[in-house]
Amino acid sequence: MENGQSVWTSIRFWRRSAAWVTGFASALLILLTFDTMGQIKMGTDEDLQKGITKRVPAPTVINHHIDYKYSKKRGHEVPVIGDKEPFFGKEWSPKEARALLHKGKLTVQAKNCINCHTILGNGAYYAPDLTKSWLDPKWKQLMAMTNSKTKEEAMAKFLQHPEKYPTHARRMPNLKITPEEAQAVVAFLKHLSTIDTNGFPRGFSKGVKEFEAGGTYAH
């Protein structure tokens, strides 16, 4: 430049560049936040009946059989909502299911499950990941151990007296969960397993296959 001043040493240039990058990044983050909010919005009972797939299905999903299948298109497992099946011997209305899940959530928070377990990536790995725990084949063993006819019954019994049913090298303490709370927590865990988490936790099915083949089952 004739006067010897370079753009690279101009404070105004750097100020404008910084303002542009910061401003753009802020706008992008706001847009992405709204996009995420739309994606994680809970579906309705109507969606379930019409077979509309939502990342987070309605609470009444607890009235359905839940499967976890590998999707070739997506390259990981996805929850598959199947036919209706009774949950604790009955079909739960949208209002009842919502209240039950709410109670389950409050119990999970009050008992601080994530102090040892992980839920949707939040928590610890001292105890097994709970994100897909409803689909764990180990509950079949628990059904025999607790003398229960259904998986939900076995889970509820285990939650109330975990010290009675040692299934893991690390033992879960008795958290004095009431029968109602246990039922609610099981509903919460069942709903949790229906959330499409893009295959998280990775390798869950691999562990299941190893377990079914009689191998070790480390989460």
Place this chain on the structure above:
Amino acid sequence: MLFEPFTDVVPSFWGWLNQGPLTLTIFLHTVIILPMFWIYFQEKKRLGKK
């Protein structure tokens, strides 16, 4: 792969953009870096006039 089929549960423009890491990189570099060239040449012109 640079472009992969959209497999997200809920279709969205941002979801589509984030499918592969490279698509996001190219997009962000395009929209952030290109206007900076414009800022640069504007400042250069302004300094030249002084």
